[in-house]
Every structure is written in C-alpha cells, then in structure tokens.
Amino acid sequence: xxxxxxxxxxxxxxxxxxxxxxxxxxxxxxxxxxxxxxxxxxxxxxxxxxxxxxxxxxxxxxxxxxxxxxxxxxxxxxxxxxxxxxxxxxxxxxxxxxxxxxxxxxxxxxxxxxxxxxxxxxxxxxxxxxxxxxxxxxxxxxxxxxxxxxxxxxxxxxxxxxxxxxxxxxxxxxxxxxxxxxxxxxxxxxxxxxxxxxxxxxxxxxxxxxxxxxxxxxxxxxxxxxxxxxxxxxxxxxxxxxxxxxxxxxxxxxxxxxxxxx
Amino acid sequence: xxxxxxxxxxxxxxxxxxxxxxxxxxxxxxxxxxxxxxxxxxxxxxxxxxxxxxxxxxxxxxxxxxxxxxxxxxxxxxxxxxxxxxxxxxxxxxxxxxxxxxxxxxxxxxxxxxxxxxxxxxxxxxxxxxxxxxxxxxxxxxxxxxxxxxxxxxxxxxxxxxxxxxxxxxxxxxxxxxxxxxxxxxxxxxxxxxxxxxxxxxxxxxxxxxxxxxxxxxxxxxxxxxxxxxxxxxxxxxxxxxx
Numbered sequence: 001x002x003x004x005x006x007x008x009x010x011x012x013x014x015x016x017x018x019x020x021x022x023x024x025x026x027x028x029x030x031x032x033x034x035x036x037x038x039x040x041x042x043x044x045x046x047x048x049x050x051x052x053x054x055x056x057x058x059x060x061x062x063x064x065x066x067x068x069x070x071x072x073x074x075x076x077x078x079x080x081x082x083x084x085x086x087x088x089x090x091x092x093x094x095x096x097x098x099x100x101x102x103x104x105x106x107x108x109x110x111x112x113x114x115x116x117x118x119x120x121x122x123x124x125x126x127x128x129x130x131x132x133x134x135x136x137x138x139x140x141x142x143x144x145x146x147x148x149x150x151x152x153x154x155x156x157x158x159x160x161x162x163x164x165x166x167x168x169x170x171x172x173x174x175x176x177x178x179x180x181x182x183x184x185x186x187x188x189x190x191x192x193x194x195x196x197x198x199x200x201x202x203x204x205x206x207x208x209x210x211x212x213x214x215x216x217x218x219x220x221x222x223x224x225x226x227x228x229x230x231x232x233x234x235x236x237x238x239x240x241x242x243x244x245x246x247x248x249x250x251x252x253x254x255x256x257x258x259x260x261x262x
Numbered sequence: 263x264x265x266x267x268x269x270x271x272x273x274x275x276x277x278x279x280x281x282x283x284x285x286x287x288x289x290x291x292x293x294x295x296x297x298x299x300x301x302x303x304x305x306x307x308x309x310x311x312x313x314x315x316x317x318x319x320x321x322x323x324x325x326x327x328x329x330x331x332x333x334x335x336x337x338x339x340x341x342x343x344x345x346x347x348x349x350x351x352x353x354x355x356x357x358x359x360x361x362x363x364x365x366x367x368x369x370x371x372x373x374x375x376x377x378x379x380x381x382x383x384x385x386x387x388x389x390x391x392x393x394x395x396x397x398x399x400x401x402x403x404x405x406x407x408x409x410x411x412x413x414x415x416x417x418x419x420x421x422x423x424x425x426x427x428x429x430x431x432x433x434x435x436x437x438x439x440x441x442x443x444x445x446x447x448x449x450x451x452x453x454x455x456x457x458x459x460x461x462x463x464x465x466x467x468x469x470x471x472x473x474x475x476x477x478x479x480x481x482x483x484x485x486x487x488x489x490x491x492x493x494x495x496x497x498x499x500x501x502x503x504x505x
Contacts, residue, residue: 154335157316159332162356172356176343256342256384 040225048227058214066197066210067237069125073132074193076185080133081140088141089148089174090166106138110196111165114203124207128200135196136189143185147178180257183249189242198234209235265292266312267325267408267440274465275308281465282308285322286458288468290408295434295441297451299497300461301505306444307336308466310410313442314327332353332439334414338393340385340400347372347381357404368403369373374436375399375429391422398430402437408424415450427453428482437478448497453485458497462504470500 020042027041040048050056084102090097114131121127151173159169201212208219211234218227254260270288274281282305282407298306311317312324314333340349350372354364372381375395385393391406394414401409415423427450434441434454445451449457452474460470474486484490 028263033385152337152339154337154339155341157311158333158335158339158353159356160316161314163358168356172352173341176341181341220268253343256386258386262388 037222037224040228045225045228045232048223048225049232055226055229058231059211059226062209062211062214062230063233063237065208066194066201066212066234069128069197069200069210070132070190070193070237070241072125073129073196074186074190076129076131077137078140079192081137081185081189082144082182085141085144085148085178086170086175088145089170095145102138102141105134106136109134110199111203114200117200118204122207123204127204128197128207128210131191131200132196135199136193139185139188139192140182141185143188144178145180147181148174150181151177161171180249180253180259183245183253185240185258187245187249190245191238192239194234196239227261238253267327268289268327268442269325270309270319271323271325272313273309273312273324275312276304276320283319284465284467286466286468290442291441293438293440294457295443295455297443297455297458297462299445299448299451299458299501300466301463301501302446304463304505305466306461310412310442310444311426313374313408314410322368326408328407330404330407332401332404332409333410334397334401334411336413336416336449338385338390338397340393340396341383345382345384345463346377346388346396346399349385349396350403353400353404357422362485364403368399372396373397374402374433387486389422390418391426394418394426395429397432398414402433405437406439409441410441411441411445413445417443423447423450424482424485430454431478431480431482448494449485452490452494452497453480460481460497460500460504469504471499472497 023039023042027036027039031038048055049059084098088098097241110131110184113134117130118164121130148170155173155177156169159173164172197210198215199206199214201210202216203212205216211230215227216232218230248262266289267287267288270286275283276411286295286309290307298309300306308317310333312319313326314331340346341352341480344352347368350368351361351364354368355361366469367380369378373379375398377392377399380388380392380396381490385396388396388438397414415426431454441456444449444475448458453470456474456478458472458474459468460472461467462469474493
C-alpha cells in the first residue's frame with residue numbers, strides 16, 4: 001500500500017525540492033541583503049504566514065470567506081448552467097438562441113465588468129457571488145450540453161420505439177449519459193470559481209476580506225512573506241477543489257464511465 | 263397458407279435527393295427467419311427502420327400484424343451506467359411493466375444467454391460478444407413476435423460472430439419468434455435463415471431470392487457442408503453482380 005503512494009508522490013516532491021532549491025538560491029545567492037524582501041526565503045514565508053497567530057488567523061479567515069463565496073457561486077452556476085444546458089438540449093432552436101450568450105459569459109472581459117457589478121449590487125457577498133457565477137458557468141454549460149447531446153442515435157431510437165416521453169428520455173438517457181462530462185465541467189469550473197471570488201475581492205476592496213483582499217493589502221504594504229503565504233493558500237484551495245471533484249467524479253461514475261475509469 | 267406478420271408493398275424511400283429504396287416488396291410469414299443481404303449503404307437498415315415505425319416510406323405501404331417488435335441494433339446500445347440486469351430490465355421499465363414481475367424473467371433470460379455470472383457487471387467490463395448477448399436479452403424480455411436484426415454481429419470478430427450465430431439459432435428454435443435479419447455476410451444469412459433476399463446497391467432493390475433448404479434446428483457444422491458452400495456461391499454471385 002505504501003509503495004504505490006511513494007511512487008506516486010515522489011516525482012512531484014522532487015519537483016518541489018528542485019523549485020525550493022532555486023528559490024533559496026535566488027534569495028541568498030542572487031539578491032543582495034537589502035533587496036531580499038523581494039523574495040524572502042521559503043522558511044520565513046511559512047513562518048510569517050502560518051506561525052504568527054495574527055497573520056495565520058487573517059489568512060485562514062480569508063480562506064474561509066473565499067471558499068464560502070466560491071462554493072455558493074459554484075452551486076448557483078451549476079444550477080443555472082445545468083438547467084440552461086438541459087433546456088438547450090431539448091430543441092435545436094433553443095440551443096442556437098442561447099449558445100452565443102453562453103460563449104459571451106466566457107469572453108466578456110470580467111475585469112471590466114467587476115466594477116460595474118459592484119456599482120449595481122454593492123460590494124458585498126452578492127456581488128462577489130455574481131462574479132463567481134459569471135466566471136465559472138461556461139464550462140458547466142458546455143460540458144453538460146455535450147454530454148446531454150452525446151447519447152447515440154440508436155439509444156434514442158430504442159426509446160422512441162418504446163414511446164418514451166421527453167421527460168423519460170431526459171431522465172433515463174440524456175442526464176445519466178451527461179454525468180461524466182458534467183463532472184469534467186464542474187472540475188474546471190471549481191478552479192475558476194475560486195479565481196472569480198479572488199478577483200471580485202481584489203477589485204471590490206471592501207466588505208468581508210477574503211483572500212483576494214488580503215493579497216491586495218499585503219502587496220500594497222510590501223509584506224511579501226504574507227503575500228506569498230496567502231497566494232500559496234489560494235493555490236492550495238484550487239488544487240484541493242480540483243482533487244475533490246476528481247475524487248467525486250471517480251466515485252460516482254468511475255465504475256461505468258470510460259473517461260472516469262478508476 | 264401461413265399468415266403474414268409483415269408486408270412491404272412497393273415501398274420506396276428517398277432521403278432528400280438520394281433514392282435509398284426502390285419498389286421493395288417483402289412479405290414475412292409468421293415464424294420464418296428471413297435474411298436480407300446486400301452491399302453497405304443499400305438501404306437494408308432503412309427497411310428495418312420502416313418496419314419498426316422509426317421511419318416512413320416515401321411511397322408504397324407497409325403492414326404489420328403485431329405490435330410486439332424487438333429491435334437489435336448494430337452495436338449493443340447498452341446503457342453504460344446500468345448493470346447487465348438493469349439493462350435487461352430497461353424495456354420492461356419503459357413499457358411500465360411491474361418491476362417485480364419482470365425480475366424473475368430477466369434472470370431467466372440472462373441465464374439463457376449465458377450471462378448469469380455477469381448480471382451485476384457494468385457494460386464496461388464486458389467483451390463485445392457479451393455486450394451483444396446482453397442486448398439480445400434486453401429485447402427478449404418483452405417476448406417480441408417479430409425480431410428485427412440490424413447487422414447485430416457486424417462489429418464482432420469472426421470467431422465470436424460464428425458462436426453468436428449458433429446461439430441465436432438456439433434462441434430461435436426455443437422461442438419461435440419471426441426474424442428479419444439484415445447482414446452483409448452471406449454465410450451468416452444462410453446459416454440462420456429459411457429464405458434470403460439479395461439487395462442491389464443504391465437504390466436498394468431485390469435482385470434475388472433463395473430458399474435455404476436446411477432443416478431446423480440447424481447444427482453448427484452445416485456451415486461446412488458442400489451444399490452450404492454451393493448455395494453460398496450462388497448467393498454470392500448475385501450479390502457481387504449488383505453491388
């Protein structure tokens with residue numbers, strides 16, 4: 001049991017070791033002592049960020065708020081995205097009508113939109129959630145739609161032969177068929193949701209201070225240690241969420257889906 | 263005179279500008295095993311689609327005297343998220359037949375096609391041949407009177423295909439359904455059927471009809487007899503001439 005675990009974790013650990021070495025080399029070998037604040041050594045980043053209670057609590061609270069906004073936003077994006085995809089799968093004309101607008105959510109320059117959303121909805125949770133929804137909805141719609149439209153013609157014919165209603169067709173064929181793709185979409189969107197909540201934070205600059213706000217504060221005060229700690233935490237959150245959805249996908253559809261095979 | 267279960271009367275079919283079928287006349291008698299052979303794209307599948315009501319003729323008429331029609335597709339068309347057992351129960355579920363009453367039957371049929379040890383496996387774990395057996399079992403649950411086969415074994419390797427031909431023969435002998443079997447394998451057609459219709463390339467028209475004289479139930483080794491080979495040669499010649 002241990003051997004495969006070591007086998008799996010050794011290569012990324014080696015990469016970590018390598019990157020750390022470069023990091024230390026730059027801090028102590030390249031930068032002059034007066035400029036070391038530009039890239040503090042890893043141990044002081046970890047110390048400042050996670051061992052000084054005040055900083056740690058700040059960052060953990062930011063992590064909590066960011067996670068909360070991301071998850072609520074992702075949940076809403078999923079509900080809207082899934083319903084939209086289901087609606088689009090019901091008729092070609094609906095798909096044609098909505099598709100360009102779905103693409104629009106992805107191509108809209110979110111940075112330009114964020115301040116406007118702030119003006120309209122205030123600078124609190126609601127506005128942040130809206131930013132998350134906009135930024136994370138596209139992969140859910142597109143992947144779910146691909147799945148819903150993916151069932152073979154023969155399977156559809158089989159249901160036609162047995163006079164299946166639209167609802168039976170959706171519930172017994174299209175939705176189960178779409179599950180693997182849906183999880184692919186959710187996994188991508190989960191990462192985007194976290195970026196979305198950080199971006200929202202970063203721009204709104206007030207309301208509850210999530211990680212994005214901390215990043216802004218730390219960078220304006222040149223507190224590089226905490227800045228990098230908070231960045232690291234944000235990355236860790238993204239990775240855990242990606243991993244969690246991978247796990248969920250494998251658990252729920254891995255026993256039958258080629259794509260999620262365990 | 264036996265009763266007709268399915269008749270095609272001067273049926274033609276166009277898909278936009280392409281003429282797929284031209285003046286096709288077929289009559290399928292109760293209990294017979296009729297095979298259609300023809301080159302790919304000759305509209306054989308279209309005949310099955312029309313027979314099942316999935317499609318309509320552009321001209322001509324069709325008549326069926328049964329509503330209990332089973333359709334077996336080119337691929338197994340199993341739902342990958344359902345176990346073999348749940349797949350076999352699917353059609354009964356769609357027809358809203360009481361679940362409890364179908365359970366026993368599903369089990370019997372799974373055993374009949376030799377999948378009892380795989381009843382709780384998902385299709386992902388099955389070989390091509392097993393998937394096709396599961397697909398047959400799925401249709402058998404509703405006890406169809408008319409079975410439409412659309413090149414069901416076309417995607418299998420020759421050894422599996424030969425074995426499934428024998429198994430289908432056994433099913434036919436024990437269940438007594440009527441079959442309309444589309445294939446492009448002359449050997450498969452002759453082994454299974456009592457009558458073979460040979461189709462030309464597009465537009466599909468009937469170019470020859472052969473009675474297959476071998477008695478049912480047929481043993482697997484009739485496929486290696488001289489009579490079988492000679493008949494296959496005759497059918498093959500007609501097929502080649504019009505493809």
